Amino acid sequence: VMRRMPELSQLTPVIALTAQAASDDRQRILAEGFDDYLAKPAQMEDIVQVVERWLPSEVSSKKA
DSSP states (O other): GGGHHHHHHSOOOOOESSOOSSTTTHHHHTTTTSSSESSSSHHHHHHHHHHHSSOOOHHHHHHO
């Protein structure tokens, strides 16, 4: 649904957090339009790493 909103479609990364963790699930989920993928149960450090990957560079450089 977010991908149909022009004002969000290119600005907001969409990250799937799913229990679907079979080997082909990641490819299928990314092909469906998600920008990234995490399988449950996700550890906090994994969530932080994925979110940081999608932060604009000026935001992530201020954190360091």
